[in-house]
Amino acid sequence: MTVALERTAHAMAPAPPRPARLVLTPHTALAGQLDGAWWPRSRDLAAELPLLVTALAEPWGHITRVTVNPTRWPVIPHKVPVDGQILHVGWFTEQDPDKLILFSHTLGRWDLLVVPPETGTSAASRLMAAAAVPGSILTAAALIAAEAVIGSRPDLRIREDAWESEGGARTSDIGALARLPVGPLSAGARW
Template sequence: MATALQPLPAQPVARLRLAPPSTSPRPIDGAWWPRSRDLLVELPLLLGGLPAAWGQITGVTVNNAMWSAGPGRMLVANHVVRLRRSAGSYGRHTVCLLSPGHGRWDLLVVPPEVDAADAEPLMAAAAGEAR
C-alpha cells in the first residue's frame, strides 16, 4: 500500500512593513516583527523579504540585548552577510541594513513577544502609514 507524500511546510515569510520609497532621508525605513530572537533563523527571512531595489545586503548591525549570540558573519542566499553587534541602549530596537552602492536602511524591530494587537500599530507607524 502506497502512502501519499505530505507537502513540505511552507517557509514562513518575514513580517515586514516598509515605508514607501522616498528621496528624503528618514530615521526609520519600516518595521520588522521577527518570530524569535534567533538571528540565524530570522535574518534570512528578513533579507528574503526585502525589495530587489535595495540590492544585496552585505552588512547588518543589531543590538546584543535583543538577539541570541551568533557568529560574526553568515551565509544567506549564497552570499556572506557580516553581522555587527552594538551594545547599550542606542539602537536596541532597530536593525541597520547596508548594501554597498545602494544605501542604508534602519528598521524598527518589534520584539517577537509583542502580540499582534500591539505590533500592528507600531509597524504601521514605522512604515509611515496613516491609521
C-alpha cells in the same frame, strides 16, 4: 482473515518558510529616522535574517552586512548564509536595542524598527504603521516606549478601537501632543 499492513516511511516535506513580516517606508523625499519595521517570529538571528534579507533583495538589492544591539538577541552569529552569499552580522551596544541596521555596498544603509517577536498582533500593527511614516522623527526606542504606554492604558486602546470601528484610521496617540492648542499667539506673531 489476516491483513498485512505495509509500513513505509513517508518523508514529510518541510513546510516552506513563511515570509518575513515587514513594512517599508514609501519612497518620498522626506527622510525619517526609520525606513520601516520588521517583526521577526523569534530571537534566532540565524533563522530570521535569511527571510528578511531575501524579502529585501528586490527593493534594496544585495544586503551584505547587518548590525544589532546584543541586548535583544541571545546569540549573534558572525556570518549567516543567505542564498549562496554570506551576510556579515555585527553588534554595537551603542546602537538602539530596538533597531536593526542593514548595509549594501551599492545602495546604502537602512534602519528598521524591530518589533519584539512576542508582541501581540494589534500592538505590532500599530508599531509597524508608525515606523513606516515618511519623515517621522520618532526613533525605534520612542515608538516602543509609546506602545508600552498605549498597551498599559486600556482607555487609550478603547478610544483607538472605537475610532477604528467607526472607519477611522489611527495608529496611536503618539502625534496627539502636536495637535494640542498652545494658547494665544503673542502680539505681533504671524502664521
